[in-house]
Amino acid sequence: MLKKSARRQLSWPALLCQALLSILILGAFTTPALAHRVIVFAYAEGGTIFTESKFVPNDPVRQGKIMVIDQKTGKQLLTGKTDDHGKFSFKIPPAAIAQKMDLDIVMQAAMGHRGSWLLKAASYVPGAAPAKTTAPAPAPASPTAPAAPGIKAANIDQQALEAALNKALERQLGPIKEMLTELTIHRTTPTDIIGGIGYILGLCGLAAYFLSKRKNNP
Amino acid sequence: MHISEGVLSPAVLAGGAALAVVGTAIGLKKLDYEAIPRVAILSAAFFVASLIHVPIGPVAEHLVLNGLMGLLLGWLAVPAILIALFLQALLFQFGGLTVLGVNTVTMAGPAVICFYAYRGFLRRPGMIAGVAAFACGVTGILLSGLLVAVALISTGQAFLQVAELVLLAHIPVMIIEGIITLFVFLYLKKVRPEMLEGIYA
Numbered sequence: 001m002l003k004k005s006a007r008r009q010l011s012w013p014a015l016l017c018q019a020l021l022s023i024l025i026l027g028a029f030t031t032p033a034l035a036h037r038v039i040v041f042a043y044a045e046g047g048t049i050f051t052e053s054k055f056v057p058n059d060p061v062r063q064g065k066i067m068v069i070d071q072k073t074g075k076q077l078l079t080g081k082t083d084d085h086g087k088f089s090f091k092i093p094p095a096a097i098a099q100k101m102d103l104d105i106v107m108q109a110a111m112g113h114r115g116s117w118l119l120k121a122a123s124y125v126p127g128a129a130p131a132k133t134t135a136p137a138p139a140p141a142s143p144t145a146p147a148a149p150g151i152k153a154a155n156i157d158q159q160a161l162e163a164a165l166n167k168a169l170e171r172q173l174g175p176i177k178e179m180l181t182e183l184t185i186h187r188t189t190p191t192d193i194i195g196g197i198g199y200i201l202g203l204c205g206l207a208a209y210f211l212s213k214r215k216n217n218p
Numbered sequence: 219m220h221i222s223e224g225v226l227s228p229a230v231l232a233g234g235a236a237l238a239v240v241g242t243a244i245g246l247k248k249l250d251y252e253a254i255p256r257v258a259i260l261s262a263a264f265f266v267a268s269l270i271h272v273p274i275g276p277v278a279e280h281l282v283l284n285g286l287m288g289l290l291l292g293w294l295a296v297p298a299i300l301i302a303l304f305l306q307a308l309l310f311q312f313g314g315l316t317v318l319g320v321n322t323v324t325m326a327g328p329a330v331i332c333f334y335a336y337r338g339f340l341r342r343p344g345m346i347a348g349v350a351a352f353a354c355g356v357t358g359i360l361l362s363g364l365l366v367a368v369a370l371i372s373t374g375q376a377f378l379q380v381a382e383l384v385l386l387a388h389i390p391v392m393i394i395e396g397i398i399t400l401f402v403f404l405y406l407k408k409v410r411p412e413m414l415e416g417i418y419a
C-alpha cells in the first residue's frame with residue numbers, strides 16, 4: 001500500500017514532463033499552420049474599396065458575407081459576397097464620401113466567425129482639402145483682363161497635374177498599403193503558444209499549492 | 219468551433235456565461251490534489267490543439283479534443299476548457315472574452331455528457347471499451363457542432379444553412395478525433411492506467 005502511493009507520487013512529475021514535452025513538440029511543428037480566426041482588411045484605390053478576407057493564416061473566405069456599415073449611425077450601406085479568393089470590391093458610395101463616413105467593414109463567415117476592419121474616412125476620401133482651396137482661387141483674378149486666361153490655364157494645369165500625381169501615387173502606394181494592412185494583423189507566434197502553456201503550468205502550481213495547504217491543515 | 223465576438227445576442231451570451239459559471243463551480247468542487255496535473259496537461263493540450271488544422275471538408279476546421287477531455291476529466295473538463303479558451307482568446311484572438319461563456323458551454327458541455335454516457339462502456343474489457351473511446355471522440359464534436367448551431371439559430375441565423383454547414387464541416391474532424399481518442403485511450407490503458415482513474419471512480 002505504502003509502496004503503491006510512493007510510486008504514484010514519483011510518477012507525477014515524470015508524467016507531467018512527458019506530456020508537456022509532447023505538447024511543446026506538437027506546438028513547434030504546427031506553428032506555421034495556424035487556425036481559425038477570420039480577418040478582413042480593406043484599402044481604397046481610385047474610386048473603389050478593395051477588401052480581402054481570410055481565415056488565419058492564409059485560407060481565403062469563399063462566399064463570405066461582407067457588410068459595409070457607417071460607424072457613426074450603424075446604418076448598413078451595402079452588402080456583398082466574397083469571390084473564391086476571398087476578395088470583394090465596391091465603388092465608394094457617394095453618400096459615404098459626402099458625409100466622410102468612417103466605414104466599418106464586417107466579414108461574417110460561416111459558423112459564427114466574424115471579423116471587422118475600420119476604414120477611416122481620411123484614408124479613402126481623396127484630396128478633400130485641396131479641392132476646397134482651388135475653388136475660390138479664380139475670383140480675385142478678374143480685374144485685369146489679360147492676366148485672367150493665364151491664371152485659369154495655370155489652375156487647370158495644376159488640377160490636371162494633381163490628378164495625375166494622385167493616380168501615380170495611388171498606384172505606387174497600393175502595394176505598400178496592402179503590406180501595412182498585412183502587418184497590422186496579429187498572427188499567432190511561438191511566444192504566444194509557449195506563453196499560454198506557461199500560464200496553464202502556473203495555474204496548475206497555484207492550485208496544487210492551495211490544495212496541498214488544505215490537505216496539511218484540515 | 220469558436221464563435222466570434224459580436225455574433226450572438228446578449229441573451230444567449232448571458233445564458234452561456236451563467237451555465238459556464240455553474241459548470242466551473244461544479245468542476246472546481248470536484249478538483250482534488252491528485253487530479254491537478256491531469257487537468258493541467260489536458261488544458262494545455264486543448265490550448266494547442268486548436269492550432270492544428272484538419273484541412274479536409276468545406277470549411278477547414280481544427281482539432282478540439284473535447285471528447286478526450288471528457289473521457290479523462292469528467293466535470294473537471296469545464297475549468298480546464300475555460301482556462302484554455304480564456305488564453306486562446308487573449309493570445310490567439312480566437313473567440314473572445316464576451317463569448318467565453320458560450321464557447322465554454324459548447325465545448326465543455328459535450329465533454330461532460332460524453333463522460334457520463336460512455337463511462338460504463340469504457341470500464342468494460344477489450345473491444346467494447348475501444349469502440350466506446352472512438353464514439354466518445356466522435357460524439358464530443360457532434361454535440362459541440364449542434365450546440366454551436368443552436369447558439370447561432372437562437373440568435374436568428376437561418377436554420378438550414380447553419381445546420382448543413384455545421385454537420386458537413388465537422389464530419390472529417392469527428393472521424394479524426396474519434397481515432398485520436400481511441401489511440402490515446404488504448405495507450406493510457408496500457409502504459410499509464412492511473413490517468414484513467416476518472417472513469418473508474
